[in-house]
Amino acid sequence: MKFMVLLTRGEWQESGSQEERERVFGSIQEWWGKLSASGQIVEGHQLQHPQTATTVIIEGGQSLLVDRPLIEAKEAIGGYAILEAADLDAALAVVRTFPMPDGKAEVRAVVER
Numbered sequence: 001m002k003f004m005v006l007l008t009r010g011e012w013q014e015s016g017s018q019e020e021r022e023r024v025f026g027s028i029q030e031w032w033g034k035l036s037a038s039g040q041i042v043e044g045h046q047l048q049h050p051q052t053a054t055t056v057i058i059e060g061g062q063s064l065l066v067d068r069p070l071i072e073a074k075e076a077i078g079g080y081a082i083l084e085a086a087d088l089d090a091a092l093a094v095v096r097t098f099p100m101p102d103g104k105a106e107v108r109a110v111v112e113r
Helices: 011-015 016-036 086-095
Strands: 002-008 041-046 055-059 062-066 076-086 107-108
Touching: 002 086, 011 016, 016 041, 076 086, 086 107
Parallel strands: none
Antiparallel strands: 002 076, 002 107, 041 076, 055 062
16 A cells, blocks of 8 residues: 655754754655665655745636645645555554654555556
8 A cells, every 4th residue: 555644844944953954864864765775665755945835726717826835834744755555554653763853744545546
C-alpha cells in the first residue's frame, strides 16, 4: 500500500540556530536516503517556504489566483513523502522514526486506481 505523509515545518526550522537546522537536515537526509534506497520512500520532496505559495480558488467554474498559502495557520506543510508499506501500522512505525525535534506528520492511505 502507498501512504502520503505530510510533514509540517517545525519550530526548529523557523527559529532554530543555523547549527541546529544543519544538524536536523543532515539527520533527515540520512533517514530519507536509507528509506529511499530500501524502496520504502518512493517519492517525496521538501517544499519551498509557505510564503512562496500561490493558491487557485475555483468557484462556479471561475478561478481566482491568490499569492499566499491556502492554509492560514501557524502550521504549514514543509514537505511530503510517498511511503510504500504493508499497512497503516507499518507506515506509522516508519514515520515515528522521522528525525525532527518538533513538528507533525499526517499519514493517509493513497487511493490507487
